[in-house]
Amino acid sequence: MHLDPDACYHAVQSRDRRFDGWFFVGVTSTGVYCRPICAVRTPLQKNCRFFASAAAAEKAGFRPCLRCRPELAPGHSLAEMSSSLARAAARMIDEGFLQQHDLAALAAAVGVTDRHLRRIFRAEFDVSPIEYAQTQRLLLAKRLLTDTAMPVGDVAYAAGFGSVRRLNSGFAEHYGFAPTRLRTRAAPVSRGDDGATLMLGYRPPFAWHALLDFLRARAVDGVEVVDAHSYARTIALDYAGRRHAGWLRARDVPQRHAIALTLSASLVQAMPPVLARVRRLFDLDCRPDLVDTHLGTLAAGTPGLRVPGAVDGFEIAVRAIAGQVVSLARARRILARLAAAYGTPLAQPRAGLPTAFPSATALASVDPQALSGETGLQASRAAAMVEIARAIDAGRLRLEPLVPLAPTLAALQALSGIGEWTAQYIAMRALGWPNAFPLGDYVLRKRLADHDGTLPTRHAMATRAEDWAPWRAYAAMHLWHRDDAQAPTP
Secondary structure, eight states, rough: OOOOOHHHHHHHHTTTTTGGGEEEEETTTEEEEOOOOOOOOOOOOGGEEESSSHHHHHHTTTTOOOTTTTHHHSOOOHHHTTTOOOHHHHHHHTHHHHHHSSSHHHHHHHHHHHHHHHHHHHHHHHHHHHHHHHHHHHHHHHHHHHBOOHHHHHHHOOOOOOOHHHHHHHHHHHHHHHHHHHHOOOOOOOOOOSSSSEEEEEOOOOOOHHHHHHHHHHHOTEEEEOOOSEEEEEEEEEEEEEEEEEEEEEEEEEGGTEEEEEOOOGGGGGHHHHHHHHHHHTTTTOOOHHHHHHHHHHHHTTTTOOOOSSOHOOOOOOOHHHHHSSOOOHHHHHHHHHHHHHEEEEEETTTEEEEEEOOHHHHHHHHHHHHHHHHHOOHHHHHHHHHEEEEHHSOOOSTTTTTTTHHHHHHHSSSTTOOOHHHHHHHTTTSTTOOOOOOOOOOOOTTTTTTTTOOHHHHHHHHHTTTTTOOOOHHHEEEEEESSSSOSOO
C-alpha cells in the first residue's frame, strides 16, 4: 500500500484520529514505532518512516511504543476489507485462522492460490502472511501482559504461542526483552475472578448509548443483559478443536476512545475470534469521518452511530425470521424460549446469563413442528429456521463477513421464508455489508413518507436510498434511531 510521507507526517503532527490504525510511524532516533495519535513530542520528519502495518514496522526493526500501544489501534472496516483480498486475509488471520489452518487453506478461503496471496499480501502490508500473524500474536500477548493479571503461561496459550518458551523466544527476537518486563510496568485492569478485561480501541465519535438503545430493545432474556451503561451477553464458538462457551461484558471508556471488554475465564483460550466478533458486534472499525460526512444532515443528530454486527451470523438470521411481521416484544419472547430450550447452558453462568444462543448444529436436527410448539413460533417460520440451520450446518451457506455477497443473498432467498427484506437485514448485520438496505421495512417507509404522510413506493425508496450509497445500512440505522417506535426486527 502506497503511503504519502508528507500526508502521513501531517496526520502525525495533528494527531488525527481518522488515521489511527491506517498506518504506523517508526522513529529512527528511538527505534520505536507509534500510532499517528501518539501523545509524545512529534519527531522530526527526517526521523520518521511510515508503515502500512505494525508487522512491517516490526520487520524493519522497530519496537512497539509502550505509551500509545499500537496493539490498541482500530482496524480496517469491513467495507475496506471487502475491496482487498489481502485485507480480507489479514482479518481472518486476526481471528486466529492460522492457528487452526495452513496458508494454503487461507488462500483458498479468499479464493486465490497461496502464491498469489503471498504476493498481494506483501504488496498491501509489506510483510508475508506468516510474518503478519507472528506480529499479531506478539501484540495480543503484549496487550494481555499489560492489561490483565493472567499468568504468563495462560497468556502464551491465549495469544497462540503454545508454550512459554515460544513466547519468550518471540519477545527476545522482536522486542529485545522478556515478557515479564511488561508486568513490572503494568497496572493490570483485570485482577478479579474474571478471565480478563482489556481495551478495544475505536475511532471517535462513537454513539455508544444509541447503540445500547438498539441492543436493549432487542435483548433476549437469558442471553443478553443491557443496562444504562453496559452490554453483556453469552457466546459459544468452536476454536482450536474445542467448543468454548462463556460470557462477556462491554462498557465505553470515552476518555480512552475504547471499549473495556471483560471476558469469562472460559473464553480466554479463544481470545482471537472472540475479540474479532466483539469488534464486529460494536462496529469498532468503522470510519465515522467517512460515513457521517457522506450522510450529511441525516447523521448530524447522532454522529458516530454504528451498525451493530453479530457474534454469530446464524443468530442474526434466526432473529430476523422471528421478527417477521410480529411485534418486537413477541419476537423477544419467542427467542427467549428458543434459547432456553435449545441453547448451550454455561458451566459457570453470570447473573441473568445462563445460556448461549443455539447453534446452527443444534437446530439442524430439530423437528420444525416441535420447534413451533416449544416456542410459539408460526409453523412456516419454524420450518424456515430449521432449513437455514441445516444449510449452515451442512456447509452450503456461510453467514459471516467477507463471503461472496451476491451468491450468499441468492442462496438466502432460495430458502423458504426468506425474502428480500430478511436477506438485506441479515446482510446488514451478519455479513457486515454497509450498503444493505431493507426496502420493505415499515419504519423506514414511515420515516421517508411525504409531508402528507403518504408512504413511498419501493422504487421511490430505492431512489432516495441511492443518495446514501455505499453507506445505506448506516442510513437505515439513523432512520430507525430517529423513530420513536423501534424497528420491528429483533
